[in-house]
Amino acid sequence: MKYVIGVDLGTSAVKILLVNQYGEVVHEVSKSYPLIIEKSGYSEQNPEEWVEKTTVGLKELVEHFDGDVRDIEGISFSGQMHGLVLLDKENQVLRNAILWNDTRTTKQCEEIYETFGKERLLEITKNPALEGFTLPKILWVKENEPLVFERASVFMLPKDYLRYRITGAIHMEYSDAAGTLMLNVAEREWSSEMLEAFGLAPEFCPPLVESHTFVGTATPEFAWSTGLSKEIKVFAGGADNACGAIGSGILSEGKTLCSIGTSGVVLSYEERNDLDFEGKVHYFNHGEQNTYYTMGVTLAAGYSLSWFKDTFAKEEAFDQLLEGIDEVSPGSNGLLFTPYIVGERTPHADSNIRGSFIGIDAAHERKHFARAVLEGITFSLNESIEIFRNSGKTIDTIISIGGGAKNETWLQMQADIFNAKIEKMTSEQGPGMGAAMLAAYGCGWFESLRECADVFLQPAKTYEPIPENVEAYQKFFTMYQQIYTQTKNLNIQLRMFRK
Template identity: 70%
Template sequence: MKYVIGVDLGTSAVKILLVNQAGEVVQEVSKDYPLIHEKTGYSEQDPKQWVDQTVAGLSDLLKDFKGNPEEIEGISFSGQMHGLVLLDDQGEVLRNAILWNDTRTTAQCRHIYDVVGEEKLLAITKNPALEGFTLPKLLWVKEHEPEIFEKAKTFVLPKDYLRYKLTGELHMEYSDAAGTLLLDISEKVWSKEICELLGIDEKLCPPLVDSHEKVGNITSEIAEATGLSTSTNVFAGGADNACGAIGSGILEDGKTLCSIGTSGVVLSYESSNEKDFEGKVHYFNHGAPNAYYTMGVTLAAGYSLSWFKNVFAKDESFEELISEVGTVPPGSNGLLFTPYVAGERTPHADAAIRASFIGMDSSHERKDFVRAVMEGITFSLNESLAIFRESGKQIDTIVSTGGGTKNADWLQMQADIFNARILKLSSEQGPGMGAAMIAAFGCGWFDSMKECADAFLQVEKEFVPNASHVTTYKELFSLYKEVYGQTKTLNEKLIAYRK
């Protein structure tokens, strides 16, 4: 039997999957590592922790592996996007990595718009300047830590650094490079123009490769530390969302992913780079060859439900909390919720906006509030789908993953609000499976990513829209979209009273 390994380098842990040629997860290992919050808005990690914990995880996996290590033909990676890792001329880390969820770079985002211009930035990178992206972090270090910036020979993203330490070869692949604000998305090259305008030496940008490209083999040192064979081929991998798309079979036009975790993501396949979303949604290179994806983000998707549970049902399980939502009609008996408990990203990039319950009266019970929260999360995700559809995209099939798949009522709610067929996969491994599929494709097991997805992924259940519910939700969605504008000024005035 032949095997591949998918490594998913997340924000809180690295997850490692051993997958056989039938697409079955034979072994699974997870190792966590800490976040570093030195100040409000700062979020960092020590890259050495990523390497140490991945090596420890691979070692645990190989200890329990009954086959020959040489049967593990390939390994690839998924990773948290945008994080800045600065390396010196010896390939050593110069400072802690600044992560995707670090928000210290508001001034640098304004500087990018002032110097490059919003229109030009969107034309080149197809994305707005947001604090989470890599370029603002690079400019922050240049301004606030000039002695470190002067020593920098190159920068990479988290999973690229991990791969470098496993192979000795330094690259960045397109799906992650697209999240730096330095990549010309259409031309698939670093933007000389942006680098020159912002005073960044283009030589800082590492060589670019495709996600499925072989970039080396496991080094002898790593082989000795883990039990892997030096014959194991290493493939570049992809950004977590790109790998999540691959691991969910989002590999052809019309296919879309809805992933509800702490945040929520709606991601849709694009076969070309020709559409212009005017920065309303993200537009990135896919991990699949010569493809792209558009993506909208709800900052507090599952987090909104977690918040509600922690405040109003702390001693209950999620299953108990949502057990009665099926008894509440669509519209939650006139109760509407906007899931802005931590601000919002798409379509409102607004850190100041906050959540609202609209329409409360004394007849409402807790189950009405719970359903309203779930509907509000789904309405927010539907705003991204509406942007896709307004651009001419046909969206008929949505693969749902994450916390939103744990409850059949929520899956039906998604079908009704999205007005699309919802698929629940039998095995949900997301980005880690996507990384393993990149390795399988890179090893030549399949002629295409889609062929790999057809072999590896199976649908467990399907939910189709209820026509009467679709009509109700279309009316409610129109009301939902009014709440942001009606509450924006109020929330800005309330900032002074927040702790």
């Protein structure tokens, strides 16, 4: 039996899967690492933590492996998008990585529009200038840490830095490069026009490769420290959302994914590179060659639930926290929650907006608040689905993965709010499985990723929308959509009191 490894470098932990030729997860390991939050809106990590925890996790995986390590043929990666890692000429890290959920770069986003123009930016990059993207972070360092920037030789994204530490080779693949605001998405090349506009040299950007490209083998040092074979084939990998799509079988037109992790994503497969969503949703290169996907993002999806638990039920498990929500009818007895606790991205690209509970009543119990949080997260994701539908896309089946696929009541809620059939997969390992599939395809096990998906992925359960719940939620969703505009100015005023 042959095996591959999928490494999912997430925001809070690295998750490592050992997968056999039938797509079965033989073993998995997770190692967490901390966020560094110096002040409101800042979010950083030490890249060395990624390397250290991945090394420890791979060593543990190998120690539990009952076989010849040479049968572990390949390894590939999924990674948190947009994060900025700066290296000097000796390829040493110059500062902590600035992560995707860091919102300090509002000023730099405005400068991008002033310098380049919104329409031209959308033509080239297919995406608006948002605080989470990589180019605004680069410009922030250039302006606020000029001595650091002067020493910067190349920038990387998180999983690409991890892969560099494994192989010693520097590359970036298209699905992650698409989230930098420096890639010409349709032409699949670094945009010289963007680089020149902001004074960045072409060599500042890594060489581009496909997600399934073989980029090298493990260095002797890394193989020794983990127990892996020196011959293990290393493949480029993909952005977490692209890998989540691959690992959920979103590999043909009309397929849609709902992924609820720290952030929440609604993602739909696209074959064309010339669609125009006017920047309302993201438009990225897929991990499958010469294809694309559109994507809406809720910044604090699962994070809203984690925040609620840590604030009001820190010692309890999530199952305890959610006890009783199935007894609460749709609408949480007139209680609404907006998950804007770190700002929002789709459809409101706004770093100032903050969350709300609306309609708190003396009759409300904790179960009402818990259900309202789940409903608010799902309403936010539904705004992206509505954008897709309004553009003419048919969305009748959605594959749900991540935290939102771990609770039966939440899965039914998604079916009711999205008014679509929800499929839960046998494996809920989305991004990690997608990374493993890229390694399997790269190793030549299959002729295509779609062929790999047919073997590796199977639906476990389906949830159909309940008509009376759909009707109730449509009314409630209309009310939810009013909260952003009615609280926007209040949140601007409240900003001065945040520390």
